[in-house]
Amino acid sequence: MGSSTLLTAWHVAAAVLFVLIVRTAILRKRRGPMPPGPSGWPIIGNALDVPTAHSWKAFAKWGEQWGDLMSIVLLGQPMVIINSYKHAYELLEKRSALYSDRPHMIMAGEIVGWDQILVLQRYGSQFREYRRLMARVLGSRKSVEAFTPVIEEQTSQLLVRLLREPKSDLPSQIRKMTGAIVLMISYGYQPQEEDDPLIKMAEEATEQAAEVAQPGAFLVDVFPFLRYVPSWFPGAGWKRKGEAYRENMNQMSAVPHQFVKNQMAAGTAIPSFTSAMLADNPSPEEEYRIQMSAASIYSGGADTTVSAELTFILAMGLWPAVQRKAQAELDDVVGHDRLPTYADVAQMPYLNAVYLEILRWNQVVPLGVPHAILDDDVYEGYLIPKGSIVCVNQWKILHDPEIYNDPFTFNPERFLPGPNGKQPEMDPRKIAFGFGRRICPGVHLAEVSVLTVAAMMLSVFNISNPQNKDGIPLHPGNAEYTGGTISHPSPFTCDIAPRSAKAKALILAAARA
Numbered sequence: 001m002g003s004s005t006l007l008t009a010w011h012v013a014a015a016v017l018f019v020l021i022v023r024t025a026i027l028r029k030r031r032g033p034m035p036p037g038p039s040g041w042p043i044i045g046n047a048l049d050v051p052t053a054h055s056w057k058a059f060a061k062w063g064e065q066w067g068d069l070m071s072i073v074l075l076g077q078p079m080v081i082i083n084s085y086k087h088a089y090e091l092l093e094k095r096s097a098l099y100s101d102r103p104h105m106i107m108a109g110e111i112v113g114w115d116q117i118l119v120l121q122r123y124g125s126q127f128r129e130y131r132r133l134m135a136r137v138l139g140s141r142k143s144v145e146a147f148t149p150v151i152e153e154q155t156s157q158l159l160v161r162l163l164r165e166p167k168s169d170l171p172s173q174i175r176k177m178t179g180a181i182v183l184m185i186s187y188g189y190q191p192q193e194e195d196d197p198l199i200k201m202a203e204e205a206t207e208q209a210a211e212v213a214q215p216g217a218f219l220v221d222v223f224p225f226l227r228y229v230p231s232w233f234p235g236a237g238w239k240r241k242g243e244a245y246r247e248n249m250n251q252m253s254a255v256p257h258q259f260v261k262n263q264m265a266a267g268t269a270i271p272s273f274t275s276a277m278l279a280d281n282p283s284p285e286e287e288y289r290i291q292m293s294a295a296s297i298y299s300g301g302a303d304t305t306v307s308a309e310l311t312f313i314l315a316m317g318l319w320p321a322v323q324r325k326a327q328a329e330l331d332d333v334v335g336h337d338r339l340p341t342y343a344d345v346a347q348m349p350y351l352n353a354v355y356l357e358i359l360r361w362n363q364v365v366p367l368g369v370p371h372a373i374l375d376d377d378v379y380e381g382y383l384i385p386k387g388s389i390v391c392v393n394q395w396k397i398l399h400d401p402e403i404y405n406d407p408f409t410f411n412p413e414r415f416l417p418g419p420n421g422k423q424p425e426m427d428p429r430k431i432a433f434g435f436g437r438r439i440c441p442g443v444h445l446a447e448v449s450v451l452t453v454a455a456m457m458l459s460v461f462n463i464s465n466p467q468n469k470d471g472i473p474l475h476p477g478n479a480e481y482t483g484g485t486i487s488h489p490s491p492f493t494c495d496i497a498p499r500s501a502k503a504k505a506l507i508l509a510a511a512r513a
């Protein structure tokens, strides 16, 4: 390293330290009335206290000491953690005009461009426009029901694959199905069975998004001035990485969008979100928003439903009595001469309760997606400063014994009325899909997708003998989950066998149809 480069590095380090000291001093001064929390180290605050995986469990534990509304500081960034439904509702729902921003992420948002995708989009007019476009297609159960033929068709293809290769890799089978469903809905694009280029491109871009969105992974998120460092600058490999990822992100949204335009020009487009929106002759600005909203459906919808569907399969293996009860209900309503459809599910209260319990028992997004506050707020005597990150510990709320009886047991009955006037417990959809103006726009699509998979799989298959990747039998006490933003069951296998010769014939008939 030359002496001038060394000198510059020293200047950068000194500036970094100065910014951290000033920021911490300002926060300390204002910190007095912030919600309570563990005292952190000078400068870095609580950054070393937060575990990188399963942080929701640590937050729940801290909540026992500091209360359901607490705060920490990460490298000068204040973060409020909510551990109760009451505070989540009071702040994120009732004061949603204030609490609906997203944290400003410079690497993931500005540099890689994920702030153009709904989930990281800052609160404002563009955000409202994306939500409006999505609501036209996904905003009600009725509008989503237009896609049930696609969902049922892709689910019956899953049944065929599971019949032919019962020992195949479950997550990749489920991922293939959900990827195909969201690509059909967004673009009318039917992916290839193996190595589809669009699925590969989207998976790569979303993996890269998870990497760059990790809190504290890139210094530029702590010291925004680093965004001006040119990519040729020594040590600016992170900037070159960001620019390469940005190119992938652009391709992920532009390639399928162009596919729809070509199909429309040729008169062969399959109806989809994009074709419906383009039919209104949008302006170039509107067309850009359509392109990015469609990419938001893909990036929001693919991995989340995979997690819920894997949880369903695991839970059926762990709780055979629940599985048998759901199968009895299916047999009553559908019989044995055809596969169920989504329309049948309306007559199955127990299966609907199984779906609610899947959402509650394991959270797809245990800490939700962080909100950010647009201006200072005072709540219950505490200051929540402008720009604070606000995280709802959904895992904690959905396992709160005050709300859910015996919360670690998978018990769908909790959502059904019972003898002696027993009322169902709180509907987990009020929590699992987030809050306020950022509530998940895929809530109806998720419900139709997961319930269709549950009904079709249980009508023809028995699921048993779940084991972890080392072959150790799983039981309710040792089933584990991954620790990232979207949490999945840890890798497991199970036996998936046709319930009867007739069930097998039904699956094969669906494959030929």
Ligand code: HEM
Pocket: 118, 119, 120, 121, 138, 296, 297, 298, 299, 300, 301, 302, 304, 305, 308, 364, 365, 368, 369, 370, 371, 432, 433, 434, 435, 436, 437, 438, 439, 440, 441, 442, 443, 445, 446
């Ligand atoms: C069981 C499945 C799913 C669960 C549990 C789930 C959960 C969530 C949660 C907790 C959030 C954050 C809400 C907040 O900030 O308060 C969210 C946001 C989002 N979800 Fe889902 N989701 C699921 C499926 C889907 C599907 C199928 C789609 C496809 C359209 C989707 C698209 C999105 C998008 C685009 C956002 C960002 C919304 C915004 O920032 O305004 N999700 N989801």
